[in-house]
Amino acid sequence: MAWVKLFRKPGTGSTGTGGPPGSMLSLALTKGLLNEPGQNSCFLNSAVQVLWQLDVFRRSLRQLSAHFCLGDACIFCALKSIFSQFQQSRERALPSDTLRHALAETFKDEQRFQLGLMDDAAECFENILERIHLHLVSDSAAEACTSKSCITHQKFAMTLYEQHPYFVCGIKECPVTFVTDRDSLKEVERVLERTDRLRSDMFGELLQAANTIGDLRNCPSNCGQSIKIRRVLMNCPEIVTIGFVWDAEQSDLTEDVIRSLGPHLNLSGLFYRVTDENAKKRDLHLVGMICYSSRHYLAFAYHSKSSKWVFFDDATVKEVSKTTNTSLINQINHIYRSLCLS
Template sequence: MSQKMSSEVDDLGVSVHAVTPENVNGADVYGAGLKNEVGEYNCFLNVIIQSLWHLRRFRDEFLARSTSEHVHVGDPCVTCALYDIFTALSMASADMQREAVAPTSLRIALSNLYPDSNFFQEVMCAESSFEELLDFVEMNHQLACDPDAGGCGKLNYIHHILSSPPHVFTIVLGWQNTCESVEDITATLSSLATEIDISVLYRGLDPKNRYCLVSVVCYYGQHYHFFAYSHDYERWVMYDDRTVKVIGGWDDVLTMCEKGHLQPQVLFFEAVS
């Protein structure tokens, strides 16, 4: 796809060429994809990597640190493997060829870290793997007054208190099954907002702690898709393993999810500075 160049003149009378986002190839501007070779089933790991990569503050601070500035976890080290992938993504983003990056080193590091688990093994089903990850962050809305500690056993609602607002806020959506009806998917999508105020959810925060949606993980048919918002070009982009595709505005993302039966699983919000 050819790039359309618009010419402007700055205060010094110099002609400035700007790339028009509508006419830019996504693979040329919006970053690189991740490899998922036949039989590897890397899609669940790929969306996790892309999720972390597109959290700008995490990415910048993580890459700013040396690989020697942390305690090594596992052999090979999980942190080092992720650092190498981030470095490769950074280099690929600067390279016009946009070669997809292999996540293999991280998968090997994770599988070696948990040798007795099928969690990160090569033929592991993407659906069950990501569901295990979601279980790690799942929290009940009610907690019983502990009878073992002399409590009455009554269920009490949990009150969440934050002493300071986080930079990133994550929402995990729970679905009844992995193949919901179009009507249920559409109803859920229509309730999603691209901007939220978390002070209505947590005590201890000043009003109007605004957060903007920056990325979404979706699932359909034992495969995961990832959507991220490009602040530079004000466009949503889809990352489907090695494929990088410009989608457009948020309404275009919703339309694609409805037509493709894509169920949003995880939503990442960043604080509005």
């Protein structure tokens, strides 16, 4: 399973040649996160590293202090503590125990994210964002949050409505979207087979094909036919997340899907229609990936100040290289496959 993290291109500024733009305020140092034997914290460490390397998220979280604190179960405090250590500590690898304990305490009734047990990095990422929302806006439902202080919805949320030729199903606001299963990935494969060569702007088209397959509703006139839903984007999110899920640890589609990833994504190609003018114009740039193989999570993140991609394997941190966008996916794919075979 791979997570792809993208962010909206700023109007000005660049960090160097060939890489996606970012903030020159990014911290130069990168640190690993410890995962001692029996802790099984790689899923959490990977999610935290991607969140830390997202400049817009890190800066926004740093500016916040007032929140509804839950003591030992406060995920907001625990994440702020790790971010502070990233900035101030001289250690090359730091413990993530505080956040691990806060997650375990928060979800003990559901028996999720418990100490010593392996869990899912994508669900960890989503639940960290959801809990931050609740710590900041405790009386607001997640799908109706318009609070300016809620960085979960201000940075991640997509406002969508679903329509078909006869009616509008309703408006939804979601921080995380686009999870595709094996049947959807087969649809991507069929699209690729019909294409002579992979275009640089084709990634959004492939995702739209995968995300809409089988998404049907019964016709409201009760004629017995099924109608395909069309999704319309109404806002311009700063950060977009995409998840690929396979139904087995080993998949013959893995390499093909990774090769089809594009370092750029335009929201207009991802939806049936986009109504926000800024969203129509903005390109998204790939800035992070969480990868899963052999019961272990790894992360890649773009470090904006050095214009380099960095590989995170718990306490191990390695620079990938200073790379152009066109060679980015090939290099990450090569490194990832090498790790899986080692």
